[in-house]
Amino acid sequence: GESVGLHLPTLSVQEGDNSIINCAYSNSASDYFIWYKQESGKGPQFIIDIRSNMDKRQGQRVTVLLNKTVKHLSLQIAATQPGDSAVYFCADGGTSYGKLTFGQGTILTVHP
Amino acid sequence: SAVISQKPSRDICQRGTSLTIQCQVDSQVTMMFWYRQQPGQSLTLIATANQGSEATYESGFVIDKFPISRPNLTFSTLTVSNMSPEDSSIYLCSVKGTDTQYFGPGTRLTVL
Numbered sequence: 203g204e205s206v207g208l209h210l211p212t213l214s215v216q217e218g219d220n221s222i223i224n225c226a227y228s229n230s231a232s233d234y235f236i237w238y239k240q241e242s243g244k245g246p247q248f249i250i251d252i253r254s255n256m257d258k259r260q261g262q263r264v265t266v267l268l269n270k271t272v273k274h275l276s277l278q279i280a281a282t283q284p285g286d287s288a289v290y291f292c293a294d295g296g297t298s299y300g301k302l303t304f305g306q307g308t309i310l311t312v313h314p
Numbered sequence: 315s316a317v318i319s320q321k322p323s324r325d326i327c328q329r330g331t332s333l334t335i336q337c338q339v340d341s342q343v344t345m346m347f348w349y350r351q352q353p354g355q356s357l358t359l360i361a362t363a364n365q366g367s368e369a370t371y372e373s374g375f376v377i378d379k380f381p382i383s384r385p386n387l388t389f390s391t392l393t394v395s396n397m398s399p400e401d402s403s404i405y406l407c408s409v410k411g412t413d414t415q416y417f418g419p420g421t422r423l424t425v426l
Contacts, residue, residue, distance in 0.1 A: 236414060236415065243422075244419055244420070245406055245418050245419045246406070246417045247417075248414055248415075248416060291356060295415075300345045300347060300408075300410040301347070301359055301362065302359065302408075302415060303359075304356040304357045305356060306356050307355075307356050
C-alpha cells in the first residue's frame, strides 16, 4: 500500500541553526504534498505545500524541496527558533485531494 | 483559511459507552474528514464525511464503530461507539479549503 515515511524521528538543533526534515513517499502518482507542524495539545498547522509540477517552494523561513525521481521531499527551516519546537509531519495528498497519508513525524527540539 | 472548532476538546469516558464529537467550520466546505491520532503516533484517516449521504470509510474502520453525520456543509459529527481503552486517541476533524487542507484542534479522548 501507499506509505510516507521519515528518515529521522528526532532532531535537536541550536537556536539560529538551519533545520532539515526529510520525508520519503511511495506513490509515484502523488501530485500534492503538505508539511504540517503540530504543537503539543494542538491540531496540525499548515506550514507549506508543493505540487508535483514544482521542485522547490519557499515561504517565510521555510523551503520545501521535492525530488520526484527518488520520491523524496524535505522541509528546511532557516534560523530555527525555540518556537519552532514541535512535531513535523509530511502528508501525501495522492491524487484524491483531501485524503492525506501522513508520515511518522519528526520531533524537532530547538535549544536556546 | 478555514477556522475549525471541535467539541469537546477532551473527555474521559468509561468503557462500553459512546461519545459524539462535533466539528464546526466557519464557512461552507465541500469535503470534511475525520482522522485519528493514537498516542505518540501519526494521523490516520477514518472516513470522509459526505453531505447528504453515508460516509466513506477507510480500511479498518466501520460505520457501526464510528458513525458519522454530515447534515450540512459546515457541520459534522463523529461518534465513537462502545468504547474500549484502545480507542484512547486524539480525533481530528479536517476540511478541504479553497487552497489546502486544514485541521481542527482535536478531541483528546481517554477511555478507562
